[in-house]
Amino acid sequence: MDAIELLLTRQSSPRLVAPAPDESQLTTILNAAIRVPDHGGLNPWEFIVSSGDGLDKLSQLFVKAAAADGGDEATLAKVANMPRRAPMVITVVAKVVEHPKVPEIEQHLAVGCACMAMQQAAFALGLGGIWRTGGLAFNAQLHQDLALGANDQIIGFMYLGTPAVTAPIKPTKSAENFVRYL
Ligand SMILES: Cc1cc2nc3c(=O)[nH]c(=O)nc-3n(C[C@H](O)[C@H](O)[C@H](O)COP(=O)(O)O)c2cc1C
Numbered sequence: 001m002d003a004i005e006l007l008l009t010r011q012s013s014p015r016l017v018a019p020a021p022d023e024s025q026l027t028t029i030l031n032a033a034i035r036v037p038d039h040g041g042l043n044p045w046e047f048i049v050s051s052g053d054g055l056d057k058l059s060q061l062f063v064k065a066a067a068a069d070g071g072d073e074a075t076l077a078k079v080a081n082m083p084r085r086a087p088m089v090i091t092v093v094a095k096v097v098e099h100p101k102v103p104e105i106e107q108h109l110a111v112g113c114a115c116m117a118m119q120q121a122a123f124a125l126g127l128g129g130i131w132r133t134g135g136l137a138f139n140a141q142l143h144q145d146l147a148l149g150a151n152d153q154i155i156g157f158m159y160l161g162t163p164a165v166t167a168p169i170k171p172t173k174s175a176e177n178f179v180r181y182l
Contacts, residue, residue: 001124009169010120013128016161020051020087025125029160032121033092036113040099044107045114048091048146050083058083058091061145068141079136086130086159090118096151108155115156128163131156 021029030047038044050058062079071079083089094111096104115131122129136142137154148154 006120006124008172010123011167011170012119012130013161013163013167014085014130015164016086016128016130016159017164018087018161020161021122021125021127025122025127026088028125029118029121032117033114036110036117038110039106040102042097042099042102042107042110044095044097045111046093046095046152048093049088050091051088055083055087055089058089061142062136064145065136065139065142069135069139082136086161088160090158090160091146091154092118092156092158093146093148094153094155095149096153104151108153111155115158118158118160122160127160129158129160131158133157 020026026049033047034043034045059080059082062082063076066075066079092111092115094108096107099107119129119131133154133156137157143152143154146154
């Protein structure tokens with residue numbers, strides 16, 4: 001796929017089914033993630049890949065996290081099902097370090113770029129993905145169970161797989177409304 005075509009037609013796929021990215025596709029997706037601009041070359045990221053049994057583990061961690069937050073039965077059932085919405089979920093974590101020139105926001109942005117690159121790579125490979133967050137990204141119990149540090153932040157749960165339906169490409173928006181020139 002042409003690079004400009006990719007940039008202008010990328011879109012999310014909320015409904016994802018098997019197959020998940022295979023080993024080689026996953027390598028490509030992760031290599032795209034770590035190719036992004038990274039001020040100071042800090043590599044401020046970690047990618048926690050869940051597929052197969054890993055999705056059951058993630059589901060259990062989601063339930064434990066929502067329960068710690070006081071979630072009711074309906075909420076627990078909902079979060080239990082979340083990781084089953086795709087054959088692979090990659091939890092993308094910003095591992096923030098103290099740095100004299102690279103503030104936390106820039107490290108978060110770099111990891112956000114990594115999320116975007118992963119989705120674009122999946123799209124270019126004929127796969128699909130959607131970047132999700134929600135309250136669980138900020139849930140202290142989940143952070144603890146994933147062994148995240150005090151300064152770490154989940155920037156996204158990247159759901160990856162094969163689009164369940166071939167959605168029409170959404171119309172192109174015009175950037176004109178969001179631009180001004182000096
Ligand atoms: C930081 C971030 C968090 C997001 N979290 C969610 C989410 O929790 N649930 C959701 O449905 N979409 C979420 N989205 C939006 C989707 O990823 C997606 O961009 C949106 O559905 C629009 O679709 P499109 O990418 O095809 O334009 C998030 C996007 C970003 C950048």
